[in-house]
Amino acid sequence: MAAYVDDAGIMWRGKPRFHLIADSVAELHAFTASIGIKRCWYHSGTRFPHYDITTEQRSAAIQAGATAVSDRELVLIAKKIRDEKSHPSDLPLPRRPTA
Incomplete structure (x- = not known):
């Protein structure tokens, strides 16, 4: 599992x-659960799923193995x-119409 945390420090x-992001949403949720971050901090309706x-929490994530970037x-x-997730080779082939 790979998780990444930025240094943006956006004030809120x-x-x-x-x-905080990860290679997949499942990995992201598993990682955050392992360090006690609540699901309500999750954002899915953005350019990329993240917490x-x-x-x-950033310090805890880094101590748990997240890469600081x-x-x-x-x-x-x-x-x-x-x-990578939307690469055409990962998509099902279209069905051919039958006559």
């Missing part, structure tokens, strides 16, 4: 927040994961 309600996490690197990783 006066405190920095960071993004918004606090400074303390820059915010730019995180976007590139997320795009790569998304592209």
Whole structure:
């Protein structure tokens, strides 16, 4: 399982927040559950599925094995994961119409 956390530190309600992603949504949920992050912090309706996490949660994620990356690197990783998941070879072949 590979998890990644950025260093963006986007301020929300006066405190920095960071993004946590993983190679798949299932891995992301399993990883966050293992370090006590609640599912309500999950964002699915965005460019890439992620959790918004606090400074303390970021430290816990890194201690649990997440790779710390820059915010730019995180976007590139997320795009790569998304592209791999939607690669045409992974999609079912269209059915041919029968006469």
